[in-house]
Amino acid sequence: MTLNLPPAIAGYFAAANAHDGAAMVRHFAPDALVIDEQRERNGHAAIREWEEETYTQFHPRIEPQSVESYADETRVMGTVSGNFPGSPVVLRFVFRLSGGLITRLEITA
Template sequence: MITPSLTLERFKAIKTYFYENDSTDAYKEAFNEDVVVIDDMKQYTGINEILAWRREAYRRYSHTTTPIQVDISGDKITVIALVVGNFSGSPINLQFEFYIQNEKIIKLEIKA
């Protein structure tokens, strides 16, 4: 296991995803304009959809997400995070697969 805070320092965009949840400006800096996020078998495309998805998820589940493990393999950075909130199965470890280009997130897939 790698200490997330140390490893995520190398990836400002991923660190922003986990620690700047309510900052629209920070998200616009972290995500590519045509970013794709896949979560719960639904696809969200573009920064505006991503922001709406994040706001709705926080409103609905009142959850926290804590990175606990980081794995770097080629162009994929996988973060295992403990997610605790108001949903069935909480707490749960989820896998966040990030793809970065030019220091911005171009794709994120969240898996159980």
């Protein structure tokens, strides 16, 4: 199944799955916010550090399953597999975009 994802979101998933932090942050606004496991990371340096920590610890792979678009956000349900208890799990990725870049990403169960 092919999902119709905005380019920045498709790029985020592709770069995350390739463990390419430099490519991943190019899809985020410089002052973007990522919230994962109830922890906030602001800006490119913090987001890149988050990607490195997450990959090193869990080796995650994300397979987007569905997408819903609203006026101010895009919600993607994705199956995440990796080196963690309970793998695989389905997580919700809630994106906000501005100017073709991700300004906010919140990941929840």
